Amino acid sequence: MTLKTILNVGTLHLRYKKINRTLKWLVYMNLFLLGCSFLILLIPKPSNLYVFFIDISSSMTFPMSMGGVQTKIECAKESVTRFIDNLGPEDHFMLATFGPGNCGGQGLNWIQSHPSQCGGDILIEITNDKDLFYNEIAEVVADVPSTHLSEAVYKVFSYLEASLSGYPQISNLKVFIVGDGQDHCSAIEEGSNVVTLPWSFYDRMSVNVIVPRVSLEDPQKAAFNLNTLADDGNGEYIDVENAERFYRHLVRISSQSPRDVIIFHLMIVLVVSLVFFVMLRA
Numbered sequence: 001m002t003l004k005t006i007l008n009v010g011t012l013h014l015r016y017k018k019i020n021r022t023l024k025w026l027v028y029m030n031l032f033l034l035g036c037s038f039l040i041l042l043i044p045k046p047s048n049l050y051v052f053f054i055d056i057s058s059s060m061t062f063p064m065s066m067g068g069v070q071t072k073i074e075c076a077k078e079s080v081t082r083f084i085d086n087l088g089p090e091d092h093f094m095l096a097t098f099g100p101g102n103c104g105g106q107g108l109n110w111i112q113s114h115p116s117q118c119g120g121d122i123l124i125e126i127t128n129d130k131d132l133f134y135n136e137i138a139e140v141v142a143d144v145p146s147t148h149l150s151e152a153v154y155k156v157f158s159y160l161e162a163s164l165s166g167y168p169q170i171s172n173l174k175v176f177i178v179g180d181g182q183d184h185c186s187a188i189e190e191g192s193n194v195v196t197l198p199w200s201f202y203d204r205m206s207v208n209v210i211v212p213r214v215s216l217e218d219p220q221k222a223a224f225n226l227n228t229l230a231d232d233g234n235g236e237y238i239d240v241e242n243a244e245r246f247y248r249h250l251v252r253i254s255s256q257s258p259r260d261v262i263i264f265h266l267m268i269v270l271v272v273s274l275v276f277f278v279m280l281r282a
Contacts, residue, residue: 046171047090048254049126051160052080053152055179056099060142062180064212064242072212073142076178079246083254084133092170095124095136096156101148101185108187108194111154120152126163149179149225150187150194157199164201173205174254177229180211182222188229195233207233208253212240 060073070078084093101119103110111118123136164170187193195207209226223237230237236253240246 047092047167047169048172048174049164049167049170050084050087050091050093050254051156051173051175052093052095053120053149053156053175053177053179054080054095054097054137054140055147055149055177055181056097056140056142057144057147057179057181058142059180060212062213070243071142072180073140075212075240075243075246076210077137077140078243079250080176080178081134081137082243082247083250084130086251087128087130089128090169092126092128092167093124093133094122094126094156095133096120096122096152097140098147098149098152098179099142099144100146101151103148103151103185103187105184105186107185108150108192111151111185111187111194112197115154115158118151118155119148120155122156122159125159126167146184147179147181148185149177149183149229150185153177153194153229154197157194157197160201161199171204173201175205175207175233175235176250176253177207177209177226178212179209179226180213180222182225188225190228191232193228193232195229205233206235206253208235209237210240210246210249211238212246 054073054076056073060076061071064070064072064075087093098120102114102117103119123140124133127133160173164173196202199205207229209230211223211226227237229235238249240249
């Protein structure tokens with residue numbers, strides 16, 4: 001046996017030992033990741049409260065697209081109903097509408113000093129009764145001439161301020177404002193609006209605005225109003241083109257809990273390490 005052959009054999013042996021150590025390390029890492037994932041899955045899934053505000057102004061009767069058949073209000077009702085249908089028994093929800101109001105454009109100060117006169121209707125208080133939700137949302141129609149959003153938000157948030165203490169299991173509050181127009185209360189300013197008032201639940205809340213095509217009345221002003229609420233409410237502003245996109249955004253936003261994000265990243269690392277394991281074994 002020549003010296004070159006001996007060196008080649010030695011090199012192969014060292015490579016084999018190195019690959020073998022790497023494979024063992026990958027096996028231990030995969031077992032560790034699986035154990036972590038299992039322990040996280042044992043943690044009870046947090047209970048969420050989903051609050052839906054539906055715009056019932058007449059512009060919501062416009063079609064979703066030029067020449068389209070489905071109206072914006074129909075799109076909203078279909079998508080929200082489908083979303084509620086897929087929630088678990090641990091989740092709760094509310095339904096409110098906004099349209100007519102009484103502030104006459106006098107702004108946030110008027111709203112805070114006249115809480116009993118605020119417009120907007122709470123159709124369903126905190127519940128997990130899906131049949132009740134289906135019945136109520138089926139009756140929602142868009143037939144009013146104005147959009148007093150801030151009044152409705154103040155009314156609902158005041159209700160939540162008084163009621164959430166009775167639901168200690170609710171850890172996340174996700175608000176969805178579904179509308180297409182500007183706030184006629186003249187109460188939305190960047191950094192100072194109904195969302196930024198000192199609500200006790202602010203830190204566990206996200207305010208998300210889903211727009212089924214913005215209003216033709218004043219699209220720039222409407223977009224600014226709704227974007228501001230989303231930004232100040234730690235949420236997102238989203239334009240949607242159809243009911244399927246609408247539903248997908250609801251699902252995506254609702255799944256963004258810390259528990260789910262951790263599990264998702266653990267699964268990515270696990271899959272990557274398994275790929276390396278197979279490559280080294282080949």
